[in-house]
Amino acid sequence: MSDYIIRGMAADNQVRFFAATTKDLTETARSIHNTSPVATAALGRLLTAAVMMGAQCKNDTDILTLQIQCNGPIGGIICTADAKCRVKGYVNNPNVILPANEKGKLDVAKALDLGVLSVIKDIGLKEPYVGQTQLVSGEIAEDLTYYFATSEQIPTSVALGVLMEKNNTVKQAGGFIIQLMPFASEEIISTLEERLNSFSSITAPLDKGMTPLDIIKQIFEGYDVNVTDEIPATWYCNCSRERYHKALMSLGPKTLSDIISDGEPIEVNCQFCNSHYIFTPDELENNI
Ligand code: ZN
Numbered sequence: 001m002s003d004y005i006i007r008g009m010a011a012d013n014q015v016r017f018f019a020a021t022t023k024d025l026t027e028t029a030r031s032i033h034n035t036s037p038v039a040t041a042a043l044g045r046l047l048t049a050a051v052m053m054g055a056q057c058k059n060d061t062d063i064l065t066l067q068i069q070c071n072g073p074i075g076g077i078i079c080t081a082d083a084k085c086r087v088k089g090y091v092n093n094p095n096v097i098l099p100a101n102e103k104g105k106l107d108v109a110k111a112l113d114l115g116v117l118s119v120i121k122d123i124g125l126k127e128p129y130v131g132q133t134q135l136v137s138g139e140i141a142e143d144l145t146y147y148f149a150t151s152e153q154i155p156t157s158v159a160l161g162v163l164m165e166k167n168n169t170v171k172q173a174g175g176f177i178i179q180l181m182p183f184a185s186e187e188i189i190s191t192l193e194e195r196l197n198s199f200s201s202i203t204a205p206l207d208k209g210m211t212p213l214d215i216i217k218q219i220f221e222g223y224d225v226n227v228t229d230e231i232p233a234t235w236y237c238n239c240s241r242e243r244y245h246k247a248l249m250s251l252g253p254k255t256l257s258d259i260i261s262d263g264e265p266i267e268v269n270c271q272f273c274n275s276h277y278i279f280t281p282d283e284l285e286n287n288i
Contacts, residue, residue, distance in 0.1 A: 002023070003023065003233040004230055005019065005020040005212070005233050006229065006231075007055060008216075009228070010216070010220045010224060011184075011224065014184040015179065015180055015188065015192070015220070016181065017178045017179070017216055018052040018055060019177075019213070019216050020051055020052050020174050020175055021172075021174040021212055022051060022173045022175070022233055023170055023172055023173045025051070025087060025234060026040065026048070026162055026173040027170040028235040029090075030044075030170055031169075032274050033094045035091060035094040036097050037164050037168050038106045039091050039094045039095070039096050040168075041108050041162040043077060043091050044170065044173045045140040045160035046068065046089060046160075047079050049066060049079075049141075049144055049177070050066045050080065050089065051087045051233045053066070053081065053119070054081025054082055054083060054086075054087065055081075055083065057082060057083035057121075058083070062083055062122065063082055065080045065081075065119075066079045067079075068112060068115055069115050071113045071114045072096075073093060074092060074096045075092030075093045076115075080272070086234050086235075087234070088237045090271050108138060110138070111138075112138035113135075113138060115134075115138070117135055118131070119151070131151035131152065132151070133150055134146075141158040141160040141175070144156070144158045144160075144177075145157060148179070154180070155179070155180040157178045157192070157196045158176070158177050160202065163207060171203075171207065173206075174203065174212065176212070192219070202215070213227060237275070239272065247268075248268070248284060265278050
């Protein structure tokens with residue numbers, strides 16, 4: 001497994017950064033959900049963002065979810081990550097096919113169209129924290145930049161990308177999140193603005209063999225860069241037979257006996273990883 005994220009501080013602690021390479025987990029998502037190229041790009045971008053934002057969770061049990069509900073043909077995307085950089089996700093319509101946009105790129109914006117981005121942080125309290133913003137471009141990176149600016153008041157630059165092979169498997173995937181600390185100087189702000197404006201693709205340098213750290217060092221050329229963590233990032237679904245059994249049990253005796261009254265086995269599918277779990281009426285009946 002070669003996916004990982006780095007995080008750290010740069011330019012005298014004036015800037016915080018996360019950077020990730022996520023090719024393997026994006027390819028795993030693609031093969032599980034059999035996503036079309038544009039759906040793979042959209043899912044891979046959101047998975048990459050989730051894995052970097054999940055790394056900000058303070059406790060091992062905290063869960064970060066990024067959800068996009070939208071009018072475009074993809075219908076919606078949901079990705080969930082934890083503090084250990086384990087991530088899972090799916091799109092509502094994995095088969096969406098669209099012509100390339102005017103730049104010749106996969107048209108993620110058109111696949112999403114208008115919609116809402118929700119950032120849900122479940123830190124074990126009664127209610128999770130939910131921040132919501134409208135999609136501003138549907139390209140996901142810009143939408144997250146807008147979320148950070150309006151919902152968290154943190155000036156942020158987000159880059160996310162997925163590059164496909166000719167055979168529609170994933171060639172490269174990755175991203176970064178760069179955030180200004182409140183005391184960042186005008187000098188570093190304008191330098192970064194200039195450099196990030198001319199930064200066009202995260203997958204191009206990855207494809208040239210550059211690491212996430214190489215890319216961060218290039219952006220911060222002339223400044224110090226301190227990596228505090230390097231964490232392996234993986235595709236992971238925490239579903240299990242026991243979990244689904246418990247979920248069925250929680251439906252209550254009345255609903256449960258209705259479900260099993262026809263004597264047929266019950267099949268439950270995990271939307272995140274496509275695992276199928278089959279329960280016989282006997283298995284459920286014994287628990288009523
Ligand atoms: Zn699952």
